[in-house]
Amino acid sequence: MLLEVQALEARHGLLQAVRDVSLKVAEGETLALVGANGAGKTTLLRTIAGGHRAAAGRVLFDGTDVTRSSAHKRVRMGIALVPEGRHLFPRLTVDENLRVAGGNGRKGPWSLDAVYAAFPNLEPLRRHRAGTLSGGEQQATAIGRALMTNPRLLLVDEASLGLSPVAVDGVYRSLQTVIESGATIILVEQDLRRAMKVATRISCMLEGRIVLEGTPSELTREAVVDAYFGLREAGTSQATA
Amino acid sequence: MASADGTVVLAAAGVRKRFGSLVVLDGVDLTVRADEAIGIVGPNGAGKTTLLNVLAGALRPSGGHVFLREVDVTAASAAKRCRMGIGRAHQIPRPFGDMTVFENVFVGAATGGRLGKKAAYSRCIDVLERCNLIDLANRRAESLGLLHRKRLELARALATGPDVLLLDEIGAGLTDAEAAELIETIREIRRQKIAVVWIEHIVHVLVQVVARLVCMDAGRVIADGEPDVVMKDSAVIDAFLGSEVA
Numbered sequence: 384m385l386l387e388v389q390a391l392e393a394r395h396g397l398l399q400a401v402r403d404v405s406l407k408v409a410e411g412e413t414l415a416l417v418g419a420n421g422a423g424k425t426t427l428l429r430t431i432a433g434g435h436r437a438a439a440g441r442v443l444f445d446g447t448d449v450t451r452s453s454a455h456k457r458v459r460m461g462i463a464l465v466p467e468g469r470h471l472f473p474r475l476t477v478d479e480n481l482r483v484a485g486g487n488g489r490k491g492p493w494s495l496d497a498v499y500a501a502f503p504n505l506e507p508l509r510r511h512r513a514g515t516l517s518g519g520e521q522q523a524t525a526i527g528r529a530l531m532t533n534p535r536l537l538l539v540d541e542a543s544l545g546l547s548p549v550a551v552d553g554v555y556r557s558l559q560t561v562i563e564s565g566a567t568i569i570l571v572e573q574d575l576r577r578a579m580k581v582a583t584r585i586s587c588m589l590e591g592r593i594v595l596e597g598t599p600s601e602l603t604r605e606a607v608v609d610a611y612f613g614l615r616e617a618g619t620s621q622a623t624a
Numbered sequence: 625m626a627s628a629d630g631t632v633v634l635a636a637a638g639v640r641k642r643f644g645s646l647v648v649l650d651g652v653d654l655t656v657r658a659d660e661a662i663g664i665v666g667p668n669g670a671g672k673t674t675l676l677n678v679l680a681g682a683l684r685p686s687g688g689h690v691f692l693r694e695v696d697v698t699a700a701s702a703a704k705r706c707r708m709g710i711g712r713a714h715q716i717p718r719p720f721g722d723m724t725v726f727e728n729v730f731v732g733a734a735t736g737g738r739l740g741k742k743a744a745y746s747r748c749i750d751v752l753e754r755c756n757l758i759d760l761a762n763r764r765a766e767s768l769g770l771l772h773r774k775r776l777e778l779a780r781a782l783a784t785g786p787d788v789l790l791l792d793e794i795g796a797g798l799t800d801a802e803a804a805e806l807i808e809t810i811r812e813i814r815r816q817k818i819a820v821v822w823i824e825h826i827v828h829v830l831v832q833v834v835a836r837l838v839c840m841d842a843g844r845v846i847a848d849g850e851p852d853v854v855m856k857d858s859a860v861i862d863a864f865l866g867s868e869v870a
Binding site: 397398399400417419420421573574575576577590604607608611612613614 | 667668769770773793796797799825826827828831855861864865866867868
């Protein structure tokens with residue numbers, strides 16, 4: 384198992400954002416996390432990446448307990464996060480943004496050339512400052528930057544947030560390329576149809592817990608909607624408190 | 625819904641709000657009757673909190689009007705609206721940390737209550753009892769945990785003696801048991817004939833209290849009615865989870 388999260392808890396001060404979450408992701412899987420605002424998706428991703436401290440529980444990466452490891456150490460081990468809101472260096476060029484990440488990760492197939500091959504729309508922009516790019520181009524750069532660390536596990540938070548439908552299509556075409564290269568991905572995605580299309584497995588979070596899990600073929604839109612709003616417990620694998 | 629007291633206590637008419645070029649409220653109409661508890665749901669960025677801010681007077685709308693008991697209060701300050709009967713509990717409670725629970729609630733009673741000292745004191749006791757805070761009355765507010773802070777936020781709003789109470793995500797981050805207590809407290813408030821407008825992401829908590837649900841998306845009201853009907857509305861589901869077809 385590439386990633387194993389065991390009984391993870393994470394807090395924001397007084398507020399408990401992640402409650403007793405356990406999940407496993409095998410090599411080559413794409414897990415989509417869906418859930419309402421405040422369900423704990425971003426905090427869960429950040430806690431896996433080392434950007435947020437776990438209050439309890441464990442994160443095992445390829446069998447190694449990384450719960451107390453710093454984020455940069457986890458990057459070297461092969462965990463990369465594409466954060467919500469992208470957080471590029473706006474005054475650095477696309478090239479520079481990619482290269483900053485490249486020095487900090489593992490050795491592997493991803494290089495500047497490989498990223499530009501996967502994101503052909505970025506190539507002509509490589510000398511442009513990241514802050515001048517469109518939202519979709521910035522998102523592609525942010526994913527490319529994460530890939531530059533040659534991750535074994537790519538965490539993508541809300542790749543389509545604030546983008547036009549056309550830009551979202553572009554981002555997903557690129558992600559599809561990454562998925563086909565055999566990457567292992569956890570993806571936070573609000574758009575259920577997209578999540579169902581791209582993921583091998585879907586987990587729905589509600590108030591810090593995973594309340595429904597399954598493959599896109601096992602899950603109906605109705606079942607996910609019920610779990611998403613917490614309106615019906617029958618038929619869902621409701622986690623106990 | 626049949627109304628025993630169908631008087632309109634609070635209304636928004638064609639409310640618009642722009643932040644620069646961003647239109648956050650795009651012509652919102654909302655009518656709150658004196659005996660009603662209304663839940664407002666909607667995806668992130670739908671305009672829910674902005675609407676609450678406009679109703680409470682924390683923000684001036686770019687267009688449209690707000691009426692409190694048929695009086696146009698669009699230009700009235702939040703403080704004035706508070707004295708006129710709009711109480712509000714915020715998403716992030718910010719009590720006066722150095723003051724006790726009682727003192728915090730007393731600020732509410734003294735500010736909004738139009739009461740003499742003695743009457744304000746007894747209202748505070750009453751509110752603290754209703755909010756299950758009486759045993760903590762002499763604790764400093766900064767020593768409270770999340771649940772009690774949320775209760776204090778509610779108590780402060782109640783102490784102003786509102787006719788309508790605006791609640792912004794007071795259920796977020798509570799455990800199941802805490803949420804159950806909160807539901808009981810809100811039901812108790814409803815028995816005091818106070819109208820409630822409650823924004824909450826935790827829909828299954830909300831529907832245990834409200835008989836009417838309003839769903840907003842992109843600055844507009846896209847559904848308004850009984851919770852069962854609203855939560856099955858395909859436009860509502862699409863607003864949260866994206867449309868079913870490309």
